[in-house]
Amino acid sequence: MSLSINHLAIRTVDLAATRRFYVEGLGLTDGPRPAFPFPGMWLYSGDATVSSNAVVHVIGIDPADPEGLKTYLGDRDESSLHGSGAVDHIAFFATGLASMLNRLSAMSIPVRERTVPGLDLHQVFLDDPNGIVVELNYPAAEKQALSASA
DSSP, X not given: OOOOOOOEEEEESOHHHHHIIIIIITOOEEEOOOOOSSOEEEXXXXXXXXXXXXXXXXXEOOTTOOHHHHHHXXXXXXXXXXXXXXXXXXXXXXXXXXXXXXXXXXXXXXXEEEEOTTSSEEEEEEEOTTSOEEEEEEEHHHHHHHHHHO
C-alpha cells in the first residue's frame, strides 16, 4: 500500500481573496471543477486538464443558499473556519524563489523565511486569507544565489 497527498480542501466565506492568494500569489491555475451544488474552485499545479493536478480545492460558503454544501459535505460552524485547527500547515515543494518573493512582496503578503539546518532546504512561510499557514520549500541553493546577488 502507498499513500500520497491528493489535494487540500479549504472552506471559505471569501472566494475572491482565497483565489487571489493561491492564483496571483502562489501561481496556481484556476481550472475545471465538477458541477457541485455549492460555489468553489479547483486550483491546479500543472496541466489543468489532468484532475490529479488540482492540488487545492476551494469550497465556497453561500450564506444565501447553504443547503447544497450542507447536503454534500455536511455543515460546519463558520466560526471554526479560521486557521488550520489541529493541522499546523500545508507545504509545497517549489522552484523560483526570487520570482515568488518578488510576487508576494508586490502583493504585500508578509513572509517568514528560514533555511533548515543540515538539509538542502530553504523555507518560506506565509498565511492565506483564511489563516492557513502555507510553507513553500525551495532548494537552499536558490537562497544562496539570491543572497550572493544582493
